Amino acid sequence: MRTVHTDLPATRRLILRGAGAIALTGLGIMSFGIAPVFAAANDKYPDDAFKQKGAADAIKSLYGRTAEPSDKVKLDAPEIAENGAVVPISVTTTLADVTSIAFLASENPNALAAVYRIPPGTLPNVANRLKMAKTCDVIVIVEAGGKLYSATKEVKVTVGGCGG
Amino acid sequence: MASTIRVRATSSGETTEVQVLIQHPMDSGFVKDAKGETIPPHFIRELTFEYDGKNVFIADWGAAVSKDPYVKFSFKGGKKGDDLKISWIDNKGETDTTTAKIQ
Numbered sequence: 001m002r003t004v005h006t007d008l009p010a011t012r013r014l015i016l017r018g019a020g021a022i023a024l025t026g027l028g029i030m031s032f033g034i035a036p037v038f039a040a041a042n043d044k045y046p047d048d049a050f051k052q053k054g055a056a057d058a059i060k061s062l063y064g065r066t067a068e069p070s071d072k073v074k075l076d077a078p079e080i081a082e083n084g085a086v087v088p089i090s091v092t093t094t095l096a097d098v099t100s101i102a103f104l105a106s107e108n109p110n111a112l113a114a115v116y117r118i119p120p121g122t123l124p125n126v127a128n129r130l131k132m133a134k135t136c137d138v139i140v141i142v143e144a145g146g147k148l149y150s151a152t153k154e155v156k157v158t159v160g161g162c163g164g
Numbered sequence: 165m166a167s168t169i170r171v172r173a174t175s176s177g178e179t180t181e182v183q184v185l186i187q188h189p190m191d192s193g194f195v196k197d198a199k200g201e202t203i204p205p206h207f208i209r210e211l212t213f214e215y216d217g218k219n220v221f222i223a224d225w226g227a228a229v230s231k232d233p234y235v236k237f238s239f240k241g242g243k244k245g246d247d248l249k250i251s252w253i254d255n256k257g258e259t260d261t262t263t264a265k266i267q
Contacts, residue, residue, distance in 0.1 A: 125237065
């Protein structure tokens with residue numbers, strides 16, 4: 001059982017609170033009318049978003065709106081990835097009040113690769129390694145102060161890492 | 165069994181940098197084996213980092229995260245010698261947890 005931050009901005013994913021102990025707890029609380037309705041909104045695994053095929057659909061499912069490109073989001077990815085199975089990608093941003101960072105690869109079978117939840121006090125810098133099926137855009141979405149900002153970079157993939 | 169999680173958490177005084185490497189196949193479900201049979205999806209869904217009773221970082225992962233995943237982040241605070249608890253759960257319900265000392 002994990003502890004849940006109750007102070008995260010929480011306008012999304014309410015609809016995704018389906019199964020699971022945390023959701024059940026939340027529903028129980030709501031039914032008693034105490035209703036910290038938004039408490040668990042930001043803490044559920046975004047199942048539907050990961051199932052979307054395209055990047056736009058995944059972003060919509062995850063956040064319910066679109067992002068605007070921002071030069072304050074710095075995406076670091078290789079120009080050419082020789083091995084699509086392991087593509088090092090990192091992001092840093094100077095934006096304040098970042099609550100989450102999402103990584104997408106537009107041509108992967110499911111575009112959404114990873115979402116990181118950033119509680120207050122954690123720095124908005126993340127590095128990870130992703131699989132890419134083929135040459136395509138890597139998109140990073142930064143959720144900051146309730147708004148979405150994005151950065152995009154094309155990564156050329158020599159050997160795909162998703163189709164085997 | 166040895167832990168699947170290797171952690172390096174280093175405090176610089178103001179912030180703590182955390183690097184983690186996990187042994188996990190992260191099978192996407194799109195790859196076929198030598199016999200042409202699809203290898204079913206098997207990947208970590210959630211990875212949480214807890215410090216001082218609070219989550220400092222939560223990763224929601226899909227199947228597109230590389231095999232033996234690596235992630236790096238930093239958070240404010242964190243004292244040398246304190247514990248950082250790391251847990252993951254995958255799509256089959258398997259889990260692992262470890263506690264690392266901040267260096």
